[in-house]
Amino acid sequence: MSRAPSIPRSSINDYSLDQATERREFLRAKTGVPLSAVGNYSLDPNLVNGNIENFIGTLQMPLGVAGPLKIQGEAAQGDFYIPLATTEGTLVASYSRGMRVISECGGCKTAVTRHAMQRAPVFLLGDVHVAKRFSAWLAENFQRIKSVAESTTRSGKLFEVEQYAVGNMIYTRFNYTTGDAAGQNMTGKATFAACEWIVENCPLSLKYLLSGSVDTDKKHSAMNLIRTRGKRVIAEVVIKNDVAKRLLGVDTATLFRARQISNTGSFQAGSIYNGPHSANGIAALFIATGQDEANVAESHAGITHSQLLDNGDYYWSVTLPAVICGTYGGGTALPGQRECLEIMDCYGAGKADKFAEIIAAVVLAGDISLGSAVLAGDWVSSHEQYGRNRK
Template identity: 65%
Template structure:
């Protein structure tokens, strides 16, 4: 008797057209045969699978995430100005209600001021040498040839611009952190292509023809890092407001003085924990917006990093700001052009070229709304009761 086992069955593919309703149905049927799970809801969607090349492989259906609308949120930004209704895709009960309450507070206090203060996207190759001296001399060579390197990198892209190259020495290694502007795209693939061309030119032109690895991991792609908190990855966006004490108490049940006292305590707690974020829950609002608008949701790993800075003013009002140090978002390319995602961006007036800074400001304003609501609920004793009322769907 043979002990040979049959190889596992492969997911069906169609070499002629792998993005059709027919091949998607064949994959669902395959999964049902292999696992016994019915995919009735997964198979219901409203767009032509032919639009998906470049977004997914082995397409079989959709994951439907409920979208709630919060707002209006009044924003007084450079790019986002007016009252906005915010699409939030989530399965967490109380989330939309909490952000909605925060948006009411911010709007009744005159609206959120938002500013994009800096933006870069990185790729960080590392070059290898015989010793530290050769690596240092190489760094000097990079500085003197920066214009040529910039020309080679920018020849690969229509919109990407090489801003500067940071350098970091470690042993016989030289890490180069290429910093680009990327227009309305998030730009990770764009800067990867540009940096590869630049590194190949450097390797060819430098007398030592040094070996390199395209990513030395100090770009920290899809990972939080202190270097990105300090130097910015994606967009650095500030949302700020003066909360009027006369509005805080009746609407949120707390005073500016109470919020400031709680801020001192939570600041110390975040420091003790070594947290990447001294705020409350910026990942909640960012993730809900990212899912709704077709962002690369894994970028929440970096985008959630935030710094809250507050002041208790002499009249009892409360200045509250939050700085998102590494917000990676796009309004063009990636998943932003898909059916429901495009509709949500159009709801915000952000779809397409020219919308990325506006969308970044909306993200920051939304995060600030969530911060004010949750922080107030914890102080006022509403946090647990709200989740009990709105966040339970179990019998």
């Protein structure tokens, strides 16, 4: 049985212009697709070493800007213009409308309330009695384990090891703060070093798997909704009734009644987010800024809470308990992605909390606009005018 030919690779420099061209020619010969658009780029291929393998070119993603968005946060303060990469018509316009509402109401308040990035090894013991002794030993030796883990990283700090006993196993969650990096790779390396030290130094006989899956990496979970993965961040605004009627076409009493109905529907469906559409803004912002797009799976989960105030104004908040983002590392240093971060002054050290607060504020703006559009009857008409259904 013949084997299909392998994709061309170079052991000398697999990220050269010539090597990318050779792979495109290989694909053209095999598929008949010329790949002229993919091969038309200004990026130096050597810059993507560490970001991708078998590089053949780039996809040009439409990039828009929304705003200004006024934020009165602990880390993010001022008026921000937000880069959003998307192919969905109406998205940028809708988010801009929500941002205008927030800004005309004095801005939204934001805060990061908890940091926790995990690796979750499971330790395998002989029986439940041995497992219980190991649990006590693990707690007693936390400071030594912390020292070993932190020796592998400059910015990662181990602050807690959660334990969950099941049969003769101890499931753990090693919780770290990770500075301005998202931190999945950092915590993996640190936890591996810690586990190897545990095996060598614990007087009990044990084995381990580096992931027992209770960190639920790249997946949503109730565990992370409660305990946090990445950053727990909140954005809130008080929408004035006159602003709602003027810019959104609905009054605040109608917004509040609709929120009650929507909450019931979300509860019935078992939704992991009870607001209109957190994933839209997060995905567009993540793509624009070089984040790991798979982290949208965790980051978009959350809780929308609202109150109709005595004076007729409307309190609206979004709590996102697992926002995973970074302002250095990964794809953030690529030229276009870096520029998008720089638009918001979110590139580099000391900017991760600021970026997380902006993410939550963007989600809030999008929810305000879409939730109101459904009530005002212009949800479908907007898509007809600006979106995929246009003639």
